[in-house]
Amino acid sequence: RCPNTPAVSCPRTPWRSFDGSCNNPQDSTRGMANTPLIRILPATYADGRHQPRRGFGNATLPSARLLVTTFLPDRNAPSRSSNIMFMTWAQLVSHDAARLQAPFPRANSACCDAEEPTDQCSRIPVPDDDPFFPRFGVKCFGVGRAAAAPCSGTAFEQNSLVSHYLDASFVYGSNAATANRLREGRGGRLRTQVIMGQEFLPRSAGGGLDAGDGRVTITPMLALLQTLWLLEHNRVARRLSDMNVLWDDERLFQETRRIVIAQWQLITYRDFLPKLIGAAAVDKNGLRPSVTSFSQDYDPSVDASTANDFTTGAFRSFHSMVANDVRFGGGGGEMPGRPMLLSGVPAEAILSPTNFRRAALGTLFQPRQGQDRFIAAEITTKMFAGNSPFGGDLLATDIQRARDNGLGSYNDYREQCNLPRAKEWTDFTDTIPSQHIEALSEHYEKPDDVDVMVGGLLEQWTDSSSEPSFTSPVFRCLVVDQFKRWKTGDSFFFDRLGQFALAQLRTLNDTSLARILCDNVPGIVSVPRDAFSRPGAGGTQEVRCSTIRGINLNAWREARRG
Numbered sequence: 001r002c003p004n005t006p007a008v009s010c011p012r013t014p015w016r017s018f019d020g021s022c023n024n025p026q027d028s029t030r031g032m033a034n035t036p037l038i039r040i041l042p043a044t045y046a047d048g049r050h051q052p053r054r055g056f057g058n059a060t061l062p063s064a065r066l067l068v069t070t071f072l073p074d075r076n077a078p079s080r081s082s083n084i085m086f087m088t089w090a091q092l093v094s095h096d097a098a099r100l101q102a103p104f105p106r107a108n109s110a111c112c113d114a115e116e117p118t119d120q121c122s123r124i125p126v127p128d129d130d131p132f133f134p135r136f137g138v139k140c141f142g143v144g145r146a147a148a149a150p151c152s153g154t155a156f157e158q159n160s161l162v163s164h165y166l167d168a169s170f171v172y173g174s175n176a177a178t179a180n181r182l183r184e185g186r187g188g189r190l191r192t193q194v195i196m197g198q199e200f201l202p203r204s205a206g207g208g209l210d211a212g213d214g215r216v217t218i219t220p221m222l223a224l225l226q227t228l229w230l231l232e233h234n235r236v237a238r239r240l241s242d243m244n245v246l247w248d249d250e251r252l253f254q255e256t257r258r259i260v261i262a263q264w265q266l267i268t269y270r271d272f273l274p275k276l277i278g279a280a281a282v283d284k285n286g287l288r289p290s291v292t293s294f295s296q297d298y299d300p301s302v303d304a305s306t307a308n309d310f311t312t313g314a315f316r317s318f319h320s321m322v323a324n325d326v327r328f329g330g331g332g333g334e335m336p337g338r339p340m341l342l343s344g345v346p347a348e349a350i351l352s353p354t355n356f357r358r359a360a361l362g363t364l365f366q367p368r369q370g371q372d373r374f375i376a377a378e379i380t381t382k383m384f385a386g387n388s389p390f391g392g393d394l395l396a397t398d399i400q401r402a403r404d405n406g407l408g409s410y411n412d413y414r415e416q417c418n419l420p421r422a423k424e425w426t427d428f429t430d431t432i433p434s435q436h437i438e439a440l441s442e443h444y445e446k447p448d449d450v451d452v453m454v455g456g457l458l459e460q461w462t463d464s465s466s467e468p469s470f471t472s473p474v475f476r477c478l479v480v481d482q483f484k485r486w487k488t489g490d491s492f493f494f495d496r497l498g499q500f501a502l503a504q505l506r507t508l509n510d511t512s513l514a515r516i517l518c519d520n521v522p523g524i525v526s527v528p529r530d531a532f533s534r535p536g537a538g539g540t541q542e543v544r545c546s547t548i549r550g551i552n553l554n555a556w557r558e559a560r561r562g
């Protein structure tokens with residue numbers, strides 16, 4: 001544990017804490033909000049303390065923006081069957097597990113003036129011949145660095161502001177104060193606002209939408225998915241309340257929360273993960289949730305904390321799944337409407353029953369982009385542009401953030417992931433096509449210098465079982481490591497003995513994202529059976545809601561608990 005984190009005293013309750021404390025029997029603050037991200041590889045700060053990573057012989061690394069324009073162009077290369085819902089689910093997983101302190105929203109321009117990086121600032125130079133930004137007079141992006149403090153030796157560590165566990169903290173918040181603000185205080189429910197007879201996320205003090213995670217309104221798609229979980233919570237709470245009239249608000253809330261977290265974990269491991277890394281990798285690493293008997297894989301020595309290498313390195317590579325043009329409607333027989341991405345409409349546009357349904361259809365029927373080196377210009381030129389003709393470059397930020405947080409280089413992660421360390425440029429040919437290797441050697445001094453985001457996204461490989469654009473070997477290995485620790489290091493993971501009765505566990509397996517959509521989206525009558533796929537085009541079938549099974553909540557009738 002970080003020596004800066006004092007132990008907390010743990011109350012005797014059967015429920016998860018909100019901040020993730022008291023999950024591990026030996027270490028009360030492991031995975032807790034406001035504790036450091038752990039590291040798979042040791043930090044690589046240039047000065048061993050906090051200066052961003054530099055190249056061989058202390059060389060300046062290439063501008064992160066130059067790397068984006070050179071290696072990560074925009075090209076429409078959609079996934080064959082996987083949809084925008086899948087992309088948004090991945091984003092929600094990332095929001096459950098980590099949030100750096102301060103880098104969001106857009107960094108301040110004052111950071112551009114400082115030549116040398118400080119503890120607060122670094123900068124990304126924009127080359128004069130950049131194809132987009134010079135016409136707006138942009139010469140540099142200032143990057144506000146993530147708050148950090150020394151924990152292990154002298155190297156700085158970054159905190160996560162949210163609980164590290166996959167515990168739906170984006171619904172309930174990462175501390176008791178947030179949970180209390182979000183709770184209605186009656187019937188175990190969460191607060192809502194009602195618009196045209198439909199419940200939505202409540203208004204926040206600042207006039208936006210309130211949820212367990214502050215990033216809720218980044219896009220309408222994300223606000224949609226956040227709303228869906230809020231509605232599912234209240235739906236389950238009402239059913240439990242009808243069946244168990246003696247349960248008080250706290251009991252109803254916590255039992256419902258446990259069911260909702262179970263659904264979230266179950267769909268993530270059973271349905272989402274095989275699509276992200278391939279069913280073979282899921283099986284090989286024992287990542288299937290156990291649904292007919294209790295799992296035995298909990299290990300208190302495993303640290304489930306989110307790794308910096310994962311959230312700042314590997315998982316951001318899925319920014320590649322973002323598509324430029326996602327629209328309301330555009331499926332299920334509804335004409336495409338207004339755009340849903342950054343330079344489109346604000347998230348609050350989902351706040352009517354019709355728009356809510358159209359946002360759901362939009363995410364279900366439109367394809368996500370592949371995980372490859374092609375990145376939507378919407379996020380490399382117009383990040384948070386609003387009404388301005390230009391915005392930020394998310395991928396340049398990702399590359400810079402990895403250096404700022406002291407992540408290893410691509411070569412370091414190759415070695416970590418059982419690929420040979422490249423000594424010569426040509427040693428990259430096992431994963432990277434040769435034309436890219438040549439370009440890499442023109443921009444970087446040494447193979448050791450290549451950024452993990454750049455090297456990882458340039459990887460190409462063949463995997464007959466999967467889509468052409470599929471998680472690369474190095475990123476996949478880091479994703480597997482994290483999902484394994486989130487499961488085997490979480491003493492409250494839903495498939496463990498003690499979380500549910502066996503009958504409850506078995507009926508939980510009848511949950512699906514398709515059913516949750518059917519139960520909560522106003523006016524929806526049919527959905528893709530596999531809600532992470534587009535119907536047709538090699539994807540899933542569109543089916544009527546009446547044909548989709550759901551959880552039998554009768555298993556939670558008090559008398560039935562053994």
Ligand code: HEM
Pocket residue numbers: 087088090091094098099100103104218219310311312315316318319321322342379394397398401
């Ligand atoms: C839909 C459009 C998306 C937008 C606008 C967006 C935007 C952002 C922004 C602004 C940041 C903070 C960047 C920084 O300053 O360091 C971020 C971080 C991140 N994003 Fe996205 N993102 C999107 C989709 C996704 C998706 C699909 C994933 C899938 C895994 C994802 C995963 C992450 C991760 C892991 C982080 C790091 C979180 C942390 O450690 O604080 N994002 N994103």
Ligand SMILES: [Ca+2]
Pocket residue numbers: 095096097162163164165166167168169170
């Ligand atoms: Ca969490």
